[in-house]
Amino acid sequence: MNSFRTRSGALLAGLLAAALTFTAGCSGDDKSPDASGSAAGGKVDLSFWDWDPNMDKVVALWNNAHPDIHVTLTNPAGGDQLVAKMITAHQAKNGPDIAKVEYQSLPALVSNGVVRDITEYTKTAVANFDDATLSATKLEGKVYGIPQDVAPLMLFYRADIFAQYGLAVPTTWEQYAQEAATLHQKAPNVSMTNFDAADPGWFTGLVQQAGANWWTASGTTWKVNINGPESKKVADYWEGLVKNGLVLKNPSFSPQWNKQMNDGSIASWISGAWAPAQLGGIAPDTKGKWAAAPLPAWTAGDKTTGIWGGSAVTVTADSAHPAQAAQFVSWLNSDDAAVAAQVENINVYPASTSGRSLPILAKPPAFLPNQPDFYSVVKQVAPSSRSFSIWGPNVTVTFRGYTDAFGAALQNGTSFGAALDTIQESTTADMKKLGFTLG
Structure with a gap:
């Protein structure tokens, strides 16, 4: 994958070490971690924070096979909220012993000493991942x-709604806007999707x-480009859809949105490959009505x-049993x-190399029973996916700025491009306050 995984690991580490007080692996040492197979020959109890639906079924497999190491699962929050907790x-x-963390949040948690270096314990496991993914x-x-x-x-879309109103599955963003306009004309009470200002x-x-x-770095000098032309192109496009009522x-993920997703007021959802695992809780009455396709492109034929x-x-620095x-x-x-x-219970697309060839991927997710090629589509688009070349050290500030700025733009009808300018200003101001050098 052409993502930040391909080259940012060593670079970001050096930058974090130069710019922040690196405390990972130290803060929790006062608990005298036990590195043996069990705690003084007794049972080890581990706490695990994770927001995946049905993860309890996976944890149960471990607990049944490992009576001396029991894992207790809790779901205190997800995403950025979990990071704050x-x-x-x-x-x-x-803190818990174990926690799920989104990739963009990991550098900040490492620099704050929240998660632990587990290199010595994972030498066998890491062989199951390619270098690009592991980085x-x-x-x-x-x-x-x-x-x-x-x-x-x-692009996840309601196949029944598309068929009912004669919509084509769009392959470009220009076509997506055209189909949204057609849908609005034929069914004013049904919208193509929503613009979410709450989740960046x-x-x-x-x-x-x-x-x-949004971030690049050379040595210890950072450049922030949140309001660059590529981002403003996207912002202007969506501002047009919003202002045209499309x-x-x-x-x-709000109660109102869940209802709209469930009752057919929303015809598509732009989401990650994990979406089928969430749809059952969001829109339980729509099982079998959704399908997935590659994301529309800016230029016809581009697979990016x-x-x-x-x-x-991750294993946290607070764990007494790393x-x-x-x-x-x-x-x-x-x-x-x-x-x-x-895969069966959570609908993840595996990060492990061998996991991507498991027989279970020949079956569709439970909520998409009418799309047996779902994981084949994911496998098709995954190699052309890209993230930022590097994630910034203050992602949480940037994400909070997104929520504030775009929330205000939606409420006041102001420019989405100006919202990006505001996020740029708040992000750079925070980085300067933290002591980073900006170029």
Whole structure:
């Protein structure tokens, strides 16, 4: 994949080490971690924070086979909210043993000493991943997590609604806007999708597809380009759809949006390859009505897509049993049976090399029973997905700026391009405050 995984690991590590107080692996050492197979010959209890639906079924497989190392799963939050909870818990020295972390959040958690270097415990497991994938979880040559999945951005659409109103599955963004206009004309109460100002993940994937790099670095000097021409092209496009009434303005994952997704008020969803796992909870009455296609392109024939999410599973600095925690993390994402269970229950597209050839990928996700080639489509688009060449050290500030600026733009009818300018200003101001050199 042409993503930040291909070259940012060593670069970002050096920059973080130069710019931040690097404390990973130190903050939790006061618990005297036990590196043996069990705690003084007794049972080890591990806590695991994860937001995946049905992960409990996968954890149950581990617990049944490993009576001496019991994993207790909880779901305190997801994405950025989980990161905030992890930092708070670490400051109070009561963090979990294990936590799922999105790739873009890992550098900040490492620099704040929240997650632990698990290189010594994962030498066998890392052989199950190609270098491009593993580099998403390596800093300064050290392993800070085991990759779980890759999440190329795709177009999920209601096949029944498209058929009812004679819509074509769009292959370009120009065609997407045309089909949205046709749908609005034929069914004013049905919108093609929504513009989500609450979750920046989908928008960053769209600007990645357009070729944007919000952060770049040379040595210890950073450049921030959130409001560059590629990003503004995407922003202007969506501003046009919003102002023409072709897409809704409410946030995804809200009760209102869930209802709209369930009752057919929304005809498509731009999401990561993990979407089928979420649709059952979002729109339970629509099973079998969705299909997936490659993301529309800016230029006909271009296969480039962006990424929304993708995660690693980490061992925290607060764990008193890092060896056992790393054993579970390695099993979860490199053991074929465990990976197959995640595909079946969570609909991940595996990060492990062998996982991408598992027989279970020949079957569709449970919520998309009418699309047996779903994972073949994912396999088709994944090699052409790209992320930013490097994620910035203050992603949470940037993401919060997105929510504030685009939320205000939707409410006030102001320019989406100006919203990007605001995010640019807040991100650079924060980096300067943190002591980074900007070029």
